[in-house]
Structures are given as structure tokens and as C-alpha cells.
Amino acid sequence: MVTIALYNLKGGVGKTASCVNFAYLAAADGFKTLLWDIDPQGSSSFYYKAKPKVHPGIKKLITKDALLENAILSSDFELLDVIPADNSSKSFDIMLEEMKGNKNRLKGVLKQLEKEYDFVFIDCPPGFSALSENIFHAADIVLMPVIPTTLSIRTYNMVKDYFKEKDVDMAKMMCFFTMADLRKNMHNELIQELNKDKRFFQNFIPYLSDVEKMGIHKAPIMEFANSSYAAKCYRELWTEIKEGVLE
Numbered sequence: 001m002v003t004i005a006l007y008n009l010k011g012g013v014g015k016t017a018s019c020v021n022f023a024y025l026a027a028a029d030g031f032k033t034l035l036w037d038i039d040p041q042g043s044s045s046f047y048y049k050a051k052p053k054v055h056p057g058i059k060k061l062i063t064k065d066a067l068l069e070n071a072i073l074s075s076d077f078e079l080l081d082v083i084p085a086d087n088s089s090k091s092f093d094i095m096l097e098e099m100k101g102n103k104n105r106l107k108g109v110l111k112q113l114e115k116e117y118d119f120v121f122i123d124c125p126p127g128f129s130a131l132s133e134n135i136f137h138a139a140d141i142v143l144m145p146v147i148p149t150t151l152s153i154r155t156y157n158m159v160k161d162y163f164k165e166k167d168v169d170m171a172k173m174m175c176f177f178t179m180a181d182l183r184k185n186m187h188n189e190l191i192q193e194l195n196k197d198k199r200f201f202q203n204f205i206p207y208l209s210d211v212e213k214m215g216i217h218k219a220p221i222m223e224f225a226n227s228s229y230a231a232k233c234y235r236e237l238w239t240e241i242k243e244g245v246l247e
């Protein structure tokens with residue numbers, strides 16, 4: 001089982017859009033896949049129309065003897081399951097409290113799924129917290145979408161510093177450019193500069209309105225615009241990530 005957390009300290013960079021598309025592509029490739037929407041905003045759950053009738057509550061999910069399988073729903077797509085978000089702010093606070101005491105709590109919980117799934121994708125909220133620390137320790141890969149702008153580079157460096165401070169394996173941190181506009185000199189220059197870091201995949205996601213339309217269709221891009229350029233970019237990036245991960 002490979003756990004990939006879509007994360008960035010910065011909000012609105014394409015974590016959810018990417019998580020939803022990668023999970024779809026992994027399942028379409030024949031891998032048993034789970035998407036865990038751990039962000040109380042519930043955006044991935046929205047795209048997958050996943051709403052539990054009775055949610056066990058995230059607090060229960062992360063306690064030691066919790067049964068994660070009670071929270072898992074099947075999606076409309078073969079081989080793809082979803083744990084929808086728990087959007088109650090109270091239970092989110094309680095979960096953070098639990099995680100403050102144990103940076104490996106999430107890692108322990110995910111162990112239950114080891115035999116069930118090939119890929120687990122976690123859609124993370126932005127920011128640093130006890131949750132992000134738990135996610136960094138639990139994930140095999142912390143996959144960061146990075147917009148090639150000055151402020152994004154600043155947050156990218158802050159995440160690197162945080163990894164060092166919290167003693168997280170830097171090799172887990174992998175990145176790709178998103179919302180890139182190659183007509184802009186600044187985007188080109190920053191992409192070249194950051195590529196020196198050897199942490200970025202070669203394929204990237206440009207700024208494309210088809211990605212925004214996922215909100216209208218409430219679906220991964222391949223479901224409503226499979227022959228679009230945006231779908232092609234996501235497919236090629238996923239292939240590169242998959243090969244990098246499974247090698």
C-alpha cells in the first residue's frame with residue numbers, strides 16, 4: 001500500500017482537484033484505491049458526491065481501536081472507495097487534540113488498510129498543525145502542488161524547513177507545478193529555478209478552465225472531458241508519479 005498525501009501549507013493551489021483526479025486514475029489503472037478526505041471543507045467528498053448518512057466522526061476514526069472500515073463508502077467508480085470528510089468543527093478540534101499527543105496516530109490507523117488497498121490518497125487541509133505532522137509521518141509521499149509564483153515558493157521553502165524541524169524524511173516530499181502559465185516569464189523562470197531542487201516531476205498542470213469545471217460536473221475531469229488537454233496533462237503526470245512511486 002502506498003499512501004500519498006496531497007498537501008501544501010498554502011490554500012487554493014489545486015490539492016483537491018489533483019487528489020480527486022489521481023485517485024480516479026489509480027483506480028482506472030486497476031489499483032484498489034481509497035481517497036480519504038481529511039479536510040473539514042469536504043471538497044473531495046463534494047466532487048465524489050460522498051456523504052455518509054451517519055458519520056462515525058473523525059474522532060472515532062483516529063482512536064487506537066477504531067474500525068476505519070465503518071467509515072468507508074464505495075464511490076460511483078470501480079475499485080475506488082472514499083472516506084468522506086467530517087465537517088463538524090467540534091470533532092475536528094477533538095481530533096487535533098488527540099493528535100497533539102501522538103505524531104504517529106494516523107500512521108497506526110492506516111495500518112488497518114494495508115492489505116485492502118494499493119493506493120491511499122489523503123486530501124489535506126492547508127496549514128501546519130498536529131494533523132499535518134501526523135500526515136507527514138503517515139504518508140509515503142507528501143505530494144505538493146506548487147504554483148510558480150513568488151509567494152508559493154516562499155511557502156514551499158517553509159514546508160521544507162518544517163520537515164527538517166519535525167524530523168520528517170525529506171525524500172517523501174515530491175512536487176509538481178500547477179496552474180502554470182508558460183506565457184508568463186516569471187512562471188518560466190521560477191520553474192527553471194525550482195527544477196534545480198530535483199523534487200519536481202517533469203509533467204505539470206497548466207492553468208486550464210476545464211479543471212475549474214470539475215465543480216460544475218461534480219466529477220473527476222476524465223468523466224466529462226476525457227479528451228481535453230487538462231485530462232491529458234493529469235494522465236501524463238499520474239503516469240510519471242506512478243512510475244516514480246512503484247519503481
Ligand SMILES: Nc1ncnc2c1ncn2[C@@H]1O[C@H](COP(=O)(O)OP(=O)(O)OP(=O)(O)O)[C@@H](O)[C@H]1O
Nearest residue numbers: 011012013014015016017126179206207208211212
Ligand atoms: N490547473 C488548474 N487550472 C485552473 N483552475 C484550477 C486548477 N487547479 C485547481 N483549480 C481551481 O482552483 C480552485 C482551488 O483548487 P482546489 O480546491 O483543488 O485547491 P486546494 O489546494 O485543494 O484548496 P484548499 O486549500 O482550499 O483545500 C478551484 O476552484 C479549482 O477548480
Ligand SMILES: [Mg+2]
Nearest residue numbers: 015016039043
Ligand atoms: Mg482542498
